[in-house]
Amino acid sequence: MDSFEDTLRSLREAFNTGRTRPAEFRAAQLQGLGRFLQDNRQQLQEALAQDLRKSAFESEVSEIAISQSEVDLALRNLRSWMKDEKVSKNLATQLDSAFIRKEPFGLVLIIVPWNYPLNLTLVPLVGAIAAGNCVVLKPSETSKAIEKILAEVLPRYLDQSCFAVVLGGPQETGQLLEHRFDYIFYTGNTYVGKIVMAAAAKHLTPVTLELGGKNPCYVDDNCDPQTVANRVAWFRYFNAGQTCVAPDYILCSQEMQERLVPALQNAITRFYGDNPQTSPNLGRIINQKHFKRLQGLLGCGRVVIGGQSDESDLYIAPTVLVDVQKTEPVMKEEIFGPILPVMTVENLDEAIDFINRQEKPLALYAFSNRSQVIKEVLARTSSGGFCGNDGFMHMTLSSLPFGGVGSSGMGRYHGKFSFDTFSNQRACLLRSPRMEKINDLRYPPYSRRNLRV
Numbered sequence: 185m186d187s188f189e190d191t192l193r194s195l196r197e198a199f200n201t202g203r204t205r206p207a208e209f210r211a212a213q214l215q216g217l218g219r220f221l222q223d224n225r226q227q228l229q230e231a232l233a234q235d236l237r238k239s240a241f242e243s244e245v246s247e248i249a250i251s252q253s254e255v256d257l258a259l260r261n262l263r264s265w266m267k268d269e270k271v272s273k274n275l276a277t278q279l280d281s282a283f284i285r286k287e288p289f290g291l292v293l294i295i296v297p298w299n300y301p302l303n304l305t306l307v308p309l310v311g312a313i314a315a316g317n318c319v320v321l322k323p324s325e326t327s328k329a330i331e332k333i334l335a336e337v338l339p340r341y342l343d344q345s346c347f348a349v350v351l352g353g354p355q356e357t358g359q360l361l362e363h364r365f366d367y368i369f370y371t372g373n374t375y376v377g378k379i380v381m382a383a384a385a386k387h388l389t390p391v392t393l394e395l396g397g398k399n400p401c402y403v404d405d406n407c408d409p410q411t412v413a414n415r416v417a418w419f420r421y422f423n424a425g426q427t428c429v430a431p432d433y434i435l436c437s438q439e440m441q442e443r444l445v446p447a448l449q450n451a452i453t454r455f456y457g458d459n460p461q462t463s464p465n466l467g468r469i470i471n472q473k474h475f476k477r478l479q480g481l482l483g484c485g486r487v488v489i490g491g492q493s494d495e496s497d498l499y500i501a502p503t504v505l506v507d508v509q510k511t512e513p514v515m516k517e518e519i520f521g522p523i524l525p526v527m528t529v530e531n532l533d534e535a536i537d538f539i540n541r542q543e544k545p546l547a548l549y550a551f552s553n554r555s556q557v558i559k560e561v562l563a564r565t566s567s568g569g570f571c572g573n574d575g576f577m578h579m580t581l582s583s584l585p586f587g588g589v590g591s592s593g594m595g596r597y598h599g600k601f602s603f604d605t606f607s608n609q610r611a612c613l614l615r616s617p618r619m620e621k622i623n624d625l626r627y628p629p630y631s632r633r634n635l636r637v
């Protein structure tokens with residue numbers, strides 16, 4: 185017997201009592217999440233600084249406030265989301281009641297990575313709670329300070345018979361995945377995404393996979409280079425580049441590259457000063473393993489900005505590489521760090537052709553003063569999300585579904601999409617027991633008379 189068996193059995197028993205279904209219970213748990221965020225704001229900020237040297241501003245906007253706004257949105261809309269959805273009827277069911285019931289799946293597993301360790305725990309959790317499920321949370325073992333708060337503090341704000349936090353790395357998560365869940369929500373790299381999906385397939389458990397990849401950023405010649413540079417530098421170096429929706433590389437003409445590089449230098453100096461290592465606004469690489477991987481990528485192309493690194497501080501300077509070749513590792517693997525390669529193309533067609541030869545990305549960006557160019561990139565490519573003339577701003581809208589396509593993942597969440605993800609859409613028809621005579625038309629023995637219906 186493994187150590188998870190008792191926990192999972194008691195959560196399933198709690199779900200079977202029906203305790204999580206009433207709106208009042210769901211609202212009370214969501215309010216608990218809100219209190220958790222308010223009561224522990226300082227501690228959470230400190231933990232994020234410890235794990236990733238996140239600045240208070242970045243912690244607030246990308247972890248705490250975003251989680252709080254999902255809690256608030258769910259609380260405001262809970263009852264309307266839970267309502268049965270009436271659907272249209274045909275002639276044979278005119279007197280009946282036809283609707284979609286949003287019912288909870290049951291026991292849900294949420295597996296979380298280290299880069300936004302609070303956001304990527306709480307935002308899916310809000311959806312799972314709102315939909316009436318019991319939940320097992322598996323935080324990342326890599327972001328230790330947040331893992332500790334999630335394990336020791338968060339449960340005090342939730343009904344512990346219905347929600348559990350379990351700890352462990354790959355081995356323990358593998359053990360956990362041998363059990364049957366009713367839904368699995370995994371965020372992390374694509375390689376482990378395949379392990380999760382294979383384990384889920386054994387039980388035919390539905391999954392959402394929020395994965396990674398390389399997000400292209402096309403920059404048209406008709407752009408103000410400084411505006412582009414400010415926006416790109418902000419969202420590339422945010423969280424030291426460890427963001428799944430960050431632009432992974434720039435595609436532009438040689439002429440635009442020449443205008444963009446000094447503008448990027450200007451933006452980097454404005455944001456992080458002459459020596460970014462001393463800036464309180466730049467995060468650090470999560471650990472030695474990722475630091476070494478990123479250091480290897482600094483050897484690709486030609487460094488025109490940054491390039492410095494300091495292992496003792498897990499510091500990599502905001503870096504821009506030019507003259508990179510598509511065969512180099514920096515153009516082959518997800519960078520996930522503060523390194524921005526620029527690859528030149530002859531024209532828009534070549535850029536689109538390059539993008540379409542790669543795996544479908546989680547996000548795709550296009551910059552141009554000509555709306556026709558943005559529309560063309562949008563129309564001729566595919567990605568989980570798209571933003572014209574900016575970085576990851578599309579994901580700040582909870583009215584837009586968030587998720588990947590192809591190797592960047594499957595399934596959607598944020599706002600009501602989270603509620604729908606964690607709900608079984610049950611197709612219901614309640615028929616009238618009366619007027620049995622009409623049914624004679626469908627019963628054997630069949631004759632020409634039946635076909636007249």
Ligand code: NAD
Pocket residue numbers: 295296297298299300304322323324325326352353354355357358371372373374376379393394395396397427428429518520546587588592593
């Ligand atoms: P990670 O190493 O923390 O792993 C994620 C989770 O998977 C952890 O809880 C870990 O315990 C578990 N895990 C790791 N190896 C496992 C194994 N062999 N079997 C079972 N479970 C295992 O985080 P990571 O994967 O390095 O996270 C970064 C990646 O996640 C990047 O590729 C990034 O693009 C992606 N990401 C995607 C999104 C999104 O919303 N699409 C968001 C954040 C990160």
